Amino acid sequence: MVRPQVSVIRMQKIRARPKAPADRNHVQVASNEMTRDINRDVVLGRIRALQPVSRVDLARASGLQPSTVSSIVEQLLHERWICEGAIVKTARGRRPTLLSLNDNLVILAADVRPSHAVVALLDLNGRFLERHLLPLCGDPQRSLKTIVTVMEEIRAKHPGYTFEGVGISLPGRINLSTGQLMMAPNLSWGDFDVKRYLEAALKLEVQLENAANASLLAELWFGRMEGVRNAVLLTISEGLGTGILAEGRLVTGQHGLAGEFGHICMDPAGPVCSCGARGCWEVLASSRAALRYYAELEPDLGSKTILQVMSLALSGDASANKALQQQALCIGRGLHLLNAVLSPDLILIASDMLFPDMYMTIIERECRADLMAGEGPRLVLIGDGEVMRLRGAAAVALRRHSGYYRANQAL
Numbered sequence: 001m002v003r004p005q006v007s008v009i010r011m012q013k014i015r016a017r018p019k020a021p022a023d024r025n026h027v028q029v030a031s032n033e034m035t036r037d038i039n040r041d042v043v044l045g046r047i048r049a050l051q052p053v054s055r056v057d058l059a060r061a062s063g064l065q066p067s068t069v070s071s072i073v074e075q076l077l078h079e080r081w082i083c084e085g086a087i088v089k090t091a092r093g094r095r096p097t098l099l100s101l102n103d104n105l106v107i108l109a110a111d112v113r114p115s116h117a118v119v120a121l122l123d124l125n126g127r128f129l130e131r132h133l134l135p136l137c138g139d140p141q142r143s144l145k146t147i148v149t150v151m152e153e154i155r156a157k158h159p160g161y162t163f164e165g166v167g168i169s170l171p172g173r174i175n176l177s178t179g180q181l182m183m184a185p186n187l188s189w190g191d192f193d194v195k196r197y198l199e200a201a202l203k204l205e206v207q208l209e210n211a212a213n214a215s216l217l218a219e220l221w222f223g224r225m226e227g228v229r230n231a232v233l234l235t236i237s238e239g240l241g242t243g244i245l246a247e248g249r250l251v252t253g254q255h256g257l258a259g260e261f262g263h264i265c266m267d268p269a270g271p272v273c274s275c276g277a278r279g280c281w282e283v284l285a286s287s288r289a290a291l292r293y294y295a296e297l298e299p300d301l302g303s304k305t306i307l308q309v310m311s312l313a314l315s316g317d318a319s320a321n322k323a324l325q326q327q328a329l330c331i332g333r334g335l336h337l338l339n340a341v342l343s344p345d346l347i348l349i350a351s352d353m354l355f356p357d358m359y360m361t362i363i364e365r366e367c368r369a370d371l372m373a374g375e376g377p378r379l380v381l382i383g384d385g386e387v388m389r390l391r392g393a394a395a396v397a398l399r400r401h402s403g404y405y406r407a408n409q410a411l
């Protein structure tokens with residue numbers, strides 16, 4: 001008899017907070033801005049895919065009104081995201097100027113990991129112009145100083161480029177309102193203000209994003225996700241991360257904390273996780289978990305890297321194979337839960353190592369086990385996690401111009 005009363009109280013609470021007229025106006029404005037931003041993303045995406053492309057072909061390919069395309073193109077030219085190039089003669093003698101992305105606009109990106117960072121220079125097409133590996137220490141200020149030094153060297157080497165901004169992918173969650181790192185159990189940087197430090201040092205706008213969300217943005221920006229509106233991207237490395245695209249929008253949740261599926265309890269009696277809880281999905285399915293499984297089977301063989309264990313498994317080592325099978329089993333079981341909650345069309349798996357078919361088969365089998373209805377999600381390995389995170393970091397720097405970001409900021 002208690003439950004109905006609780007439910008009534010909740011209803012009253014919801015009714016007690018009517019929307020002010022200003023809120024309705026805000027939503028209306030946000031909705032118009034969102035349409036404009038989505039159209040802008042469509043046009044930019046078509047230019048990226050078809051470049052060099054004429055305005056006429058662009059309007060045809062985008063499905064938008066020529067006047068809409070024309071005004072977006074003018075805006076993109078003004079912002080120098082695109083440039084006009086070759087002139088082509090047509091049968092009617094008209095000479096449309098072809099449009100391309102501006103190769104001169106570049107982004108500095110860093111993929112920060114617990115023990116190292118990779119700093120790169122990318123253009124708007126996601127092409128790598130430079131890439132450097134740097135070791136990091138546990139101290140955030142010293143680690144960031146190293147990153148700043150390398151980024152300044154890159155800038156000095158390329159005086160002809162326009163540096164649009166800096167994007168950083170981090171193994172933690174970022175507070176969307178303050179830009180501060182909120183939770184990064186594998187990094188141990190506390191609440192150091194990464195954004196403010198880098199902006200003061202580099203004099204460029206800096207955007208931070210969680211590694212899984214960054215990888216998902218990379219797929220949206222540079223990848224092959226056209227038409228997909230519901231997807232999950234799983235990153236597998238020292239930890240597990242998930243980025244969620246629901247109905248075409250990146251899910252951020254309260255303060256940007258959504259997506260911590262890695263810390264859902266799978267086994268209350270399991271090992272202690274870096275977050276302090278026991279038996280999280282991460283502590284059972286990450287690369288660290290695979291190394292632990294291997295060490296339990298071969299306690300006398302010393303520490304190994306995940307690539308060494310994979311190489312042993314591929315050369316027929318039974319313990320390495322068993323450790324990776326156990327990891328695959330746990331990855332698949334977590335994906336099964338995730339599918340039950342979100343029912344995505346697509347699950348992308350970004351990992352530092354490519355899981356061979358024999359492990360992907362286990363992951364797929366567990367993910368699809370006892371599906372309640374439908375055919376389940378498509379699982380796609382997108383390979384090199386580092387490339388994804390760097391492209392993602394670049395996409396993060398670009399996303400402040402993007403509908404996905406503005407929509408999340410506005411609503």
Ligand SMILES: [Zn+2]
Nearest residue numbers: 263273275280
């Ligand atoms: Zn945990």
